[in-house]
Amino acid sequence: MLYREFHSHPELSGQEQWTSGRLARELREAGCEVIRDIGGTGIAALLRNGNGPVLMIRADMDALPIREETGLPWQSRVTTVDSRGREVGVMHACGHDLHMTALVGAARALSALASSWRGTLLLIGQPSEESVSGAARMIADGLYTRIARPDAAIALHVAPDLPAGCVGYREGLISAGGESLDMVVRGIGGHAAHPETTRDPVVLAAQIILALQTIVSREIAAPEMAILTVAAVHGGSKHNAIPDEVVLQVNVRYFKPEIRDHLLTAIRRVADGIARAAGLPPDRLPKITILPESVPPVENDPGLTGRVAGAFLRSFGPDRVTKIDPATGSEDFGIFGKVDPPVPICYFRVGCGDSGGFLHSSMFAPDPAVIRDASHALVIAALEILAPGGPSQEREGR
Numbered sequence: 001m002l003y004r005e006f007h008s009h010p011e012l013s014g015q016e017q018w019t020s021g022r023l024a025r026e027l028r029e030a031g032c033e034v035i036r037d038i039g040g041t042g043i044a045a046l047l048r049n050g051n052g053p054v055l056m057i058r059a060d061m062d063a064l065p066i067r068e069e070t071g072l073p074w075q076s077r078v079t080t081v082d083s084r085g086r087e088v089g090v091m092h093a094c095g096h097d098l099h100m101t102a103l104v105g106a107a108r109a110l111s112a113l114a115s116s117w118r119g120t121l122l123l124i125g126q127p128s129e130e131s132v133s134g135a136a137r138m139i140a141d142g143l144y145t146r147i148a149r150p151d152a153a154i155a156l157h158v159a160p161d162l163p164a165g166c167v168g169y170r171e172g173l174i175s176a177g178g179e180s181l182d183m184v185v186r187g188i189g190g191h192a193a194h195p196e197t198t199r200d201p202v203v204l205a206a207q208i209i210l211a212l213q214t215i216v217s218r219e220i221a222a223p224e225m226a227i228l229t230v231a232a233v234h235g236g237s238k239h240n241a242i243p244d245e246v247v248l249q250v251n252v253r254y255f256k257p258e259i260r261d262h263l264l265t266a267i268r269r270v271a272d273g274i275a276r277a278a279g280l281p282p283d284r285l286p287k288i289t290i291l292p293e294s295v296p297p298v299e300n301d302p303g304l305t306g307r308v309a310g311a312f313l314r315s316f317g318p319d320r321v322t323k324i325d326p327a328t329g330s331e332d333f334g335i336f337g338k339v340d341p342p343v344p345i346c347y348f349r350v351g352c353g354d355s356g357g358f359l360h361s362s363m364f365a366p367d368p369a370v371i372r373d374a375s376h377a378l379v380i381a382a383l384e385i386l387a388p389g390g391p392s393q394e395r396e397g398r
């Protein structure tokens, strides 16, 4: 079974060689013309079917550096060496293997249903979703200029928090923006016997970490969404040596750009203020670098999403279609829409039920039945967008 094959061959972000080759083969067999190596390992598969709109459907391909502990017969036993030279397990713990399999299912079905639609399907295998860089790289490598510019783009993600068989949609904002930044807290190192000759960056970093916690709790109004996390602290090498610097890895999440701006400005202000209070000169204040793995919020086009949700309601029935709240997770699918002029996008979720594990957990073990639902949802959405004569006439004709 294709899903088990993808699942037992996980590859980390940017290394999706085997995966993209396997996906390309399946899409070619479904009747598509496949172009490979777009923005790294990205692929685009075209299914042309006469005059009509171009609809892009994206599946992401990468896995995570997590050692699988589900005990399933098809569990991943793959390991690799990470950027720091440590051996890590690799696992499809975010369901991207399900997304790819559903994409193949939709390609086969839409190929067989060619008399029911007109236009071009542009099916995408996107690398590096977990590092939120693959979408931007595919666009920079000419996805829209060399291959096809879509009139609409859709994507789905499996959701353990939705009941199995349920589809969750939302017009407008559906997932948070996120920024990752490195903060180098600089001090003046020295011997632990003589702290008076130093400016200890470990103490400084500790003060900064605690002070950062009050930005969200004391500066952001309660109804707004803002999250600030210091997720890693690196510094020092010996019990009796005060280091010169400590590096903090900070992540922020937001729904509104003005909240993002407030958080970033406040982080700078708090860090600088504490460093000054510790007596550091202006050229030794903390150095903050915003990393490229930052993403804007995903904002669904209301018109497109309304049409797709309407089609879901007619096909799945009201018990299986639900309007969901925006998620605090981030995703780079929104970048496919943020071009000039914008491409309307619709990102939705398909419930895979609570399997005892959540996304990014070593115990994530979704029911593979979600593939059928996800594939079905993609076909319904595609037929809604690509049906000749538009959705209203088609509905009346049924």
Ligand code: ZN
Binding pocket: 094, 130, 359, 360
């Ligand atoms: Zn993920």
Ligand code: ZN
Binding pocket: 094, 095, 096, 129, 157
């Ligand atoms: Zn994911």
